[in-house]
Amino acid sequence: MGKILILNGSPRAPKSNSKRYAEIFMRYSSGEVVYQNITRKNHQELCAALNGYTDLLLVFPLYADALPVGMLQFLKVLEANPPQRKPVISILINCGFLEYEQNKVAMQMMELFCRRNGYRLGARLMLGSGEAILDTPFRFIAVRSIRKLARSVAQGTCQTYCATMPLPKKIFQWAANRYWTNYGKRFGMTKKQMQTPDIES
Amino acid sequence: MKLILSDRPLHFPVLTDDTRYFDLSALKIANCVGCFGCWTKTPGRCVIRDDATRIYPCIAASDTLLYVSRLCYGSYDVLMKTMLERAIPVQQAFIRIHCRETHHEQRAVVPKKATIIVYADTEIEEEERQIFRQLVIRNAYNMNFESFEILFTTESQVNSLAKEIVTQWERF
Ligand SMILES: Cc1cc2nc3c(=O)[nH]c(=O)nc-3n(C[C@H](O)[C@H](O)[C@H](O)COP(=O)(O)O)c2cc1C
Numbered sequence: 001m002g003k004i005l006i007l008n009g010s011p012r013a014p015k016s017n018s019k020r021y022a023e024i025f026m027r028y029s030s031g032e033v034v035y036q037n038i039t040r041k042n043h044q045e046l047c048a049a050l051n052g053y054t055d056l057l058l059v060f061p062l063y064a065d066a067l068p069v070g071m072l073q074f075l076k077v078l079e080a081n082p083p084q085r086k087p088v089i090s091i092l093i094n095c096g097f098l099e100y101e102q103n104k105v106a107m108q109m110m111e112l113f114c115r116r117n118g119y120r121l122g123a124r125l126m127l128g129s130g131e132a133i134l135d136t137p138f139r140f141i142a143v144r145s146i147r148k149l150a151r152s153v154a155q156g157t158c159q160t161y162c163a164t165m166p167l168p169k170k171i172f173q174w175a176a177n178r179y180w181t182n183y184g185k186r187f188g189m190t191k192k193q194m195q196t197p198d199i200e201s
Numbered sequence: 202m203k204l205i206l207s208d209r210p211l212h213f214p215v216l217t218d219d220t221r222y223f224d225l226s227a228l229k230i231a232n233c234v235g236c237f238g239c240w241t242k243t244p245g246r247c248v249i250r251d252d253a254t255r256i257y258p259c260i261a262a263s264d265t266l267l268y269v270s271r272l273c274y275g276s277y278d279v280l281m282k283t284m285l286e287r288a289i290p291v292q293q294a295f296i297r298i299h300c301r302e303t304h305h306e307q308r309a310v311v312p313k314k315a316t317i318i319v320y321a322d323t324e325i326e327e328e329e330r331q332i333f334r335q336l337v338i339r340n341a342y343n344m345n346f347e348s349f350e351i352l353f354t355t356e357s358q359v360n361s362l363a364k365e366i367v368t369q370w371e372r373f
Contacts, residue, residue, distance in 0.1 A: 193244060
């Protein structure tokens with residue numbers, strides 16, 4: 001039976017969507033699964049801990065079309081401190097925009113890292129509308145895709161999955177804008193104030 | 202305005218008055234914490250009051266820019282990537298449909314001609330070049346690049362290449 005380490009590479013890991021996705025993954029995993037956040041200070045420690053695992057699942061958001069810089073820093077430390085027995089690396093990336101395809105470049109970066117450093121690539125999932133989907137009626141779509149991911153990791157089948165909300169872009173735009181307007185209201189901001197063209201002034 | 206952002210010190214003869222140059226390696230810029238405060242609490246302003254707050258207004262205001270960064274797994278390396286993440290105050294929370302995809306509305310962000318010099322110690326393999334090109338194509342949508350050019354080079358050539366680009370700017 002495999003042993004899976006899930007590492008959350010979100011800069012806001014304790015309160016992140018990635019954490020919620022990891023929790024769903026754990027619900028559908030039967031073997032031993034350990035979850036940890038990647039923090040600024042624990043990179044070495046996490047690299048050392050990897051020796052005890054057959055699988056590593058990296059869960060993180062898309063930031064500026066690529067890996068969040070904290071993930072990049074962690075991967076550099078991992079490259080310099082490889083475990084003796086390398087786990088299979090599986091990947092779950094979520095992005096805010098509707099199109100899961102926007103995660104592709106970040107996935108390719110991870111694939112390049114794995115190839116260069118001799119890690120076998122496991123299962124992969126790209127989620128679009130990742131900021132919102134869990135709190136909508138489309139939650140089941142995210143859950144279903146994560147269940148498939150968990151199964152693929154357990155079976156070592158290295159599948160790639162993708163999912164997003166099945167909405168026309170216009171409707172997504174409308175719903176997202178309503179979400180952000182309400183978000184701003186909590187801080188006493190009107191939509192107009194949030195739309196200010198001013199930057200630092 | 203013209204902007205040069207580099208992750209290493211560069212040496213130029215004299216820059217024109219409308220050119221701003223920042224050496225990221227000499228500045229203090231923390232990682233974005235993903236709080237979305239710059240969209241919802243203090244629109245257009247980041248809560249982390251470090252050197253990034255001097256740079257993202259210049260990113261927004263520039264019509265011509267040069268980014269110089271080391272390459273790392275097909276991405277900008279840490280210093281440049283940190284700054285690009287910290288530049289999200291120039292966008293709004295709100296979504297627009299742009300080039301048939303969902304993207305953020307921009308604040309007062311001038312359309313730009315971007316030149317990006319990426320370098321490595323050794324020859325850059327084609328797969329990594331391809332990933333970086335794809336990255337910049339995506340950046341162009343989110344960062345308002347109306348055109349861009351990517352130059353791959355080695356560390357030893359960076360300064361002369363950057364100088365060449367800036368000299369061309371001054372000629373036109
Ligand atoms: C600095 C920053 C940059 C982001 N860049 C992108 C992006 O390029 N594309 C995208 O679809 N979402 C982007 N997002 C949105 C996040 O990917 C999205 O909110 C995600 O659900 C966050 O996941 P997390 O809570 O696990 O960190 C960005 C968010 C931040 C804070």
